[in-house]
Amino acid sequence: MFANPLQPNTLKGVWGTLQIPFNTDDTIDYPLLNEGIDFLVRTSLHGIYSNGTAGEFYNQTEVEFDKINEMLAERCKRTERAFQIGASHMSPIISLERIRRAKALNPQAFQVIFPDWLPMTIEEQILFMIKIAEEANPIPIVLYLPGHAKTKLSVKDLEYLSDHIPGLIGIKIAMITPDRYADMRKLNQRMSVFIPGHHLATGIKEKIGSGSYSNVACINPDAARKWYDIMLSDVERGMLIENMVRKFFDEEIIPLASRGYSDPALDKLLAAVGGKIPANTRLRWPYKSADDKQVVAVRAAARKILPDFFDIQ
Template sequence: MEILTSETLGGTWGTILLPIRADESIDWARLDPALDILVAAGLDGLYAHGTAGEFHTLGEDEYDRVNELLARRCERRGVPFQIGASHMSAQTCLARVARARTLRPGAIQVTLPDWLPMSRGEVLRFLARVAAVADPVPLVLYNPPHAKTQVPAELYPVIRREVHTLNLFQPEPRGAHAPRPTLRSTGPQGEVEKGSLIGIKVAGGNAEWYARMRRHAGGIAIFVAGHDLATGRRHGAAGSYSNIAALSPAGAMAWQRMMAERPDAALDVERRIHAFFTEHIQPLQRGGYANSALDKFLAHVGDWADIGTRVRWPYASVDPALAERLRPLARERLPELFPQA
């Protein structure tokens, strides 16, 4: 698979959600058709082992099997893919990176080790070693609000300087991933400098937050929450590892096309998504359900594959009957996200 850069990384990416049996095992027979639907949905790419993929619950044999399924399907269909190698242990993360690299993903996603907060020097030391093991596959850093170590905007230029490779070949940007001049940096002879860290997944923020990120995170593709993508794109965000793709893969892409063709209409869809989430998703979040449970709940509302709402112990699963009751309401309030209907 073609290696991604900060300029070719963008758009709406969907994740693998794992159907879990009552005995806590992965239902591989149900995963196969769900993966077929994702591959055929027209998404900008697929990834495995984000929060919604419950990477924190997987044994290493399960981790490798999911990776092999993803790589085989995506290679066959020409769909870009990324592999998450995150783990609370830096040592386990490094071993996952080494194995993920052999499958030639477009990028490898990592989180920072999460038991103890890290100093800035430790963040750089961690990313430098991970990048060396992943080379030539670049990295995407997932730094959500609940991460114990929050990377400040002003650290990103240091990361770019200290953790990078210098490539003289610049692939031409294609399709929806048009070049973003404000996110491009060059070396002393004018060569294009490709950071080993090409992207970050963060929550996003207001206009001031985006302005600060534009000042400090040049050369890095910024990915924000799926339900905020219309606003994010207006401020220079590259894309999303999308919870809206969890709700409706085809609908997430229809909405992304609307952002380019009818941006004001796309913002209206975003407003209605926020209203739906405020009324029906945030109460579940306040009730203690983890993000992985909420993403599976959204997929069950969307009803595009037989995934179910069960997440692995010790986390609580949302009652599937609630999702089934919300299905007609979601289609009524957000018809743009359900083009098949």
């Protein structure tokens, strides 16, 4: 019996990522990971997800993948918390095998990316998604479309996928520019659209997004959830907070991205800046991590620009 699979109208809100802490020898620090899971299940987040970009799904063994998700599923079931499992991989076969093994854990949804060695035609996208959805059934699928993906989809492509893949309930996308708002509103009526956390108030105001797999929640999950509730009750107040959040990202995070720090490095930095989530900033070889001096500097800026994100417990 599967536990309340998500639907397009129930996939919404602020979801927090599971970050994988590494020891200096690149092994996973499982005791610290356990602390991180324990912390996240006690927050007010709408749910938790594993093996997104911040979970470094692309740099794990399959034994590690299984253990990470067994730990998450056990804790979420015990505490009755919603969770999704990222079954993404650059290889379509490995992604399919991850779903086959993790299906018994009964997540509320699986997240996948398109195979990422070659760009895919629409016919190949359909073939991939049909088999993924069939294997996952009755657990639904959320398609993750990072900005750096080789396969680029238009709104019409996404509508076509929605028509042909009944198990596809949502997408996670990168930035949306104002010229695409009208098309995204139409898409958000067909499936749940998740957008970057620091743009979520705009997404709610413009009716282009239903929620976020939130980078902002890395700083403070409960503050991110409180901000979401404000957006729903007073969107203009939510926009004022977004202005401050985006100021922080523009001044402190985007410059680091331009210096070659990856999204997982920045998400781990944000968690260290917030000081709430038990984790560390270390990425597994060969990727570059933020250091302690950067954490101290960015934390000072965050406390100045976003003081409320540190006060909320």
